[in-house]
Amino acid sequence: QKEVEQNSGPLSVPEGAIASLNCTYSDRGSQSFFWYRQYSGKSPELIMFIYSNGDKEDGRFTAQLNKASQYVSLLIRDSQPSDSATYLCAVNNMGRRALTFGSGTRLQVQP
Amino acid sequence: GAGVSQSPSNKVTEKGKDVELRCDPISGHTALYWYRQSLGQGLEFLIYFQGNSAPDKSGLPSDRFSAERTGGSVSTLTIQRTQQEDSAVYLCASSLNRITNYGYTFGSGTRLTIV
Numbered sequence: 001q002k003e004v005e006q007n008s009g010p011l012s013v014p015e016g017a018i019a020s021l022n023c024t025y026s027d028r029g030s031q032s033f034f035w036y037r038q039y040s041g042k043s044p045e046l047i048m049f050i051y052s053n054g055d056k057e058d059g060r061f062t063a064q065l066n067k068a069s070q071y072v073s074l075l076i077r078d079s080q081p082s083d084s085a086t087y088l089c090a091v092n093n094m095g096r097r098a099l100t101f102g103s104g105t106r107l108q109v110q111p
Numbered sequence: 112g113a114g115v116s117q118s119p120s121n122k123v124t125e126k127g128k129d130v131e132l133r134c135d136p137i138s139g140h141t142a143l144y145w146y147r148q149s150l151g152q153g154l155e156f157l158i159y160f161q162g163n164s165a166p167d168k169s170g171l172p173s174d175r176f177s178a179e180r181t182g183g184s185v186s187t188l189t190i191q192r193t194q195q196e197d198s199a200v201y202l203c204a205s206s207l208n209r210i211t212n213y214g215y216t217f218g219s220g221t222r223l224t225i226v
Contacts, residue, residue: 004153034214043202043217044154088153090214097167098144099215103153 001026004091006102014110019076021105023089026070032092033065033072034099039085048074079109113137115218117203123224124193132188132221134203142206143186144215145178147199154202160186161208190223198225 005024013019021035032051036044050056050063050072062075072091076083086104093100116135124130136143145157156170160180171177175193180186190197200222204215 036214043220045217046214049214090154097142097159097161098156098170100156101146101154 002102003027003100004089004102006087006089006105008103009106010108011105012108012110013079015079015081017079017109019079019083019107019109021074021076021087021089021107022071023073023102024071025089025091025100027091027093028067028070029093030067030070030091033063034090034092035061035063035072035074036088036090036101037085038088038104044088076107079107081109081111083107084109115203115205115216117201117218117221119221120219121222121224123226126195126225127192129189129191130193130223132190132201132203132223134186134188134218136184136186136203136205137216139207140205140216141183141208143180144204144206145186145188146202146204148202148220149199157188157201193223193225195225198223 003026035048037047038044048061048063050065053065056063060077064073086106088104089102090099118133141162143160146154148154158178159167175191178188200220202217202220204217206215
């Protein structure tokens with residue numbers, strides 16, 4: 001079992017819709033959770049982080065964390081074609097020094 | 112500098128040769144990380160430096176890989192006797208301190224191709 005799992009996609013949504021990206025993790029000791037966006041041929045860029053159960057909103061993005069169920073999700077409202085990218089989930093366990101990344105979900109927003 | 116700087120941006124080398132990849136982290140960032148990303152894959156952790164502490168080398172895939180960080184700033188990742196499976200994008204990242212509570216800032220990467 002991978003430590004951080006994501007559906008590889010592609011997830012295809014129409015412009016203006018809500019895109020829902022999901023991530024599960026295996027280590028119950030995980031404490032910090034991150035979403036990175038990676039455009040094709042580019043390096044990952046941080047878009048959201050969350051530590052506490054519940055929702056965290058930043059503009060069109062909402063991160064949701066449920067530690068009991070060991071999943072974290074990212075919602076993108078009013079999806080735009082410019083949101084088309086691979087979204088990487090990353091998890092930090094305080095016992096480790098580096099983030100563990102999932103393999104990413106490719107999102108396609110259709111105009 | 113303003114961001115994490117990596118060089119070269121692209122490197123093509125013959126199998127069996129040694130290569131050196133360079134990373135210059137954001138000024139003031141004490142933690143530095145190397146990852147690699149193979150085509151269509153996620154990020155694979157390689158090595159981590161924090162200040163003057165001994166590096167965490169637990170992710171290095173073989174003894175052909177080594178890295179150093181001089182003066183707590185610039186880091187060099189060296190791959191000896193390169194193999195075709197070493198072809199990947201090598202990403203460097205830095206963060207303010209050991210606690211990765213705020214995530215990393217990545218450099219633009221070095222695309223390494225072994226022919």
